[in-house]
Amino acid sequence: MIVLGIESSCDETSAAILSGNNILSNLISSQDFHADYGGVVPELSSRAHLQIIKPLVDKALKESNLNCADIDLITATAGPGLIGALLVGLTYAKGLAFSLNKPFIAVNHIEGHIFSGFLMEDKPEFPLLTLVVSGGHTLLLYVKSFMEIQQLGTTVDDATGEAFDKVSKMLSFGYPGGPKIQNASKIGDEDKIKFPVAVLKKPYNFSFSGLKTSVLRYIQKNFSNVNDIPEKEKNDIAASFQKAVVIALMQNTERALHNYDVKSISLVGGVAANAKLRNEITILSKKYGKKIIIPSLEFCGDNAAMIALRGKSLFESGRQDSLNAKPYPSLGENYFHTS
Amino acid sequence: MKLPYAVTVNDEKGTEELAIKFAKELQNGQVIILNGNLGSGKTFFIKKVMKHFGINYVNSPSFAIVNEYESKIKAYHFDFYRLMNMDELFDIGWQDYLNDADAVIFIEWGELINEALPKERLEIFITILEGTMRKFEFIKYE
Numbered sequence: 169m170i171v172l173g174i175e176s177s178c179d180e181t182s183a184a185i186l187s188g189n190n191i192l193s194n195l196i197s198s199q200d201f202h203a204d205y206g207g208v209v210p211e212l213s214s215r216a217h218l219q220i221i222k223p224l225v226d227k228a229l230k231e232s233n234l235n236c237a238d239i240d241l242i243t244a245t246a247g248p249g250l251i252g253a254l255l256v257g258l259t260y261a262k263g264l265a266f267s268l269n270k271p272f273i274a275v276n277h278i279e280g281h282i283f284s285g286f287l288m289e290d291k292p293e294f295p296l297l298t299l300v301v302s303g304g305h306t307l308l309l310y311v312k313s314f315m316e317i318q319q320l321g322t323t324v325d326d327a328t329g330e331a332f333d334k335v336s337k338m339l340s341f342g343y344p345g346g347p348k349i350q351n352a353s354k355i356g357d358e359d360k361i362k363f364p365v366a367v368l369k370k371p372y373n374f375s376f377s378g379l380k381t382s383v384l385r386y387i388q389k390n391f392s393n394v395n396d397i398p399e400k401e402k403n404d405i406a407a408s409f410q411k412a413v414v415i416a417l418m419q420n421t422e423r424a425l426h427n428y429d430v431k432s433i434s435l436v437g438g439v440a441a442n443a444k445l446r447n448e449i450t451i452l453s454k455k456y457g458k459k460i461i462i463p464s465l466e467f468c469g470d471n472a473a474m475i476a477l478r479g480k481s482l483f484e485s486g487r488q489d490s491l492n493a494k495p496y497p498s499l500g501e502n503y504f505h506t507s
Numbered sequence: 508m509k510l511p512y513a514v515t516v517n518d519e520k521g522t523e524e525l526a527i528k529f530a531k532e533l534q535n536g537q538v539i540i541l542n543g544n545l546g547s548g549k550t551f552f553i554k555k556v557m558k559h560f561g562i563n564y565v566n567s568p569s570f571a572i573v574n575e576y577e578s579k580i581k582a583y584h585f586d587f588y589r590l591m592n593m594d595e596l597f598d599i600g601w602q603d604y605l606n607d608a609d610a611v612i613f614i615e616w617g618e619l620i621n622e623a624l625p626k627e628r629l630e631i632f633i634t635i636l637e638g639t640m641r642k643f644e645f646i647k648y649e
Binding site: 178214215216248249250251252253302303304323324325326327329330333334337338343377380381384385497498499500501 | 562566599
């Protein structure tokens with residue numbers, strides 16, 4: 169079965185083609201279409217998605233040596249994300265499905281991430297414990313099958329990626345913060361400062377707002393001016409902060425390993441690119457004798473291959489969506505079952 | 508709450524009480540800008556306002572740019588932190604959000620794209636004082 173996936177929930181436009189479980193093509197706008205279109209287009213923009221989407225899908229088909237008519241199933245992200253951005257990919261996909269008279273599936277972006285481990289050669293096994301860490305979300309989920317997802321915990325304030333971005337800004341490292349903090353951490357002393365790890369009423373929830381504030385307080389207390397922080401100190405703050413984030417994520421993951429019957433663990437989402445996090449969750453999985461699957465970097469960030477794969481599993485379970493499917497901005501409170 | 512209004516709260520509990528007081532006077536179509544440093548509690552304040560209306564899933568929209576909530580009231584929760592310029596804001600449908608008279612709009616880091624803000628708005632300035640203490644100032648612009 170040939171599946172086309174389209175993703176346009178936020179900054180990236182992406183198009184992918186799967187043949188069965190094989191990824192024939194997975195194109196991402198920022199990497200594959202950097203300055204190919206004329207004029208100045210804002211980075212974050214529905215217009216940019218609009219300009220890129222058709223050439224990107226065409227290129228994905230060409231790379232796969234296929235024509236439009238070869239596609240058996242069309243999938244696109246419907247949410248959560250920016251409505252204007254989502255509309256572009258979703259509408260394009262629905263139009264294509266209508267004109268080609270092919271089945272269509274509207275995919276939840278987070279579900280795409282949850283199952284992105286299945287894009288790897290070595291696949292996760294159910295029951296699966298999945299930690300989703302990205303710019304907008306931080307979720308711990310117990311996944312019993314492709315159709316049974318239970319939410320154990322979520323962030324009550326800032327997402328992991330956001331905490332990285334904000335601390336990066338405090339240290340005047342710039343945006344995006346993830347790679348910058350990671351690089352500074354490599355040379356910094358992660359045991360220099362003991363930043364707090366939030367203790368919450370619900371044992372699997374996360375909170376990074378307090379950590380962010382305590383980094384800020386530390387900076388204000390010790391340095392009169394942000395521009396006065398010596399490089400070495402900045403690296404130590406970055407490393408100590410990164411350590412606190414990883415501890416918070418690992419604590420809840422380990423707690424879940426104690427209380428749930430798990431065969432494998434998966435770390436997914438944009439922040440899954442963080443080397444320390446990848447390393448620590450691998451150590452944790454070995455300690456508990458669980459299989460660990462972390463997607464390669466290409467599939468950690470937003471990508472259409474994960475959307476196509478998720479769409480395919482939904483289609484195979486018997487679902488088919490109407491061409492009236494609408495985009496939605498948020499995950500909402502009860503999207504996943506919590507017990 | 509008679510504007511302009513200024514008050515100092517001791518801790519998160521004080522902020523919550525203030526947020527509830529504020530929520531009771533909130534009206535559809537209002538645009539509220541929250542200004543304050545990282546960690547001053549902008550998101551926390553909005554979270555407690557929305558809790559008053561039965562919405563318990565407010566989190567920071569720094570990455571998403573805008574969160575939408577709907578229950579007893581409809582609210583758009585913006586964060587301009589990551590936006591580079593006004594073009595980006597207009598390109599994600601700013602006018603459509605702004606023209607929705609049935610919704611309340613909260614904007615964190617509104618000062619980053621000052622020129623996009625409507626003339627008629629309420630600005631909240633949060634200043635970090637010692638420890639958990641915060642100063643809140645409410646100023647109306649018309």
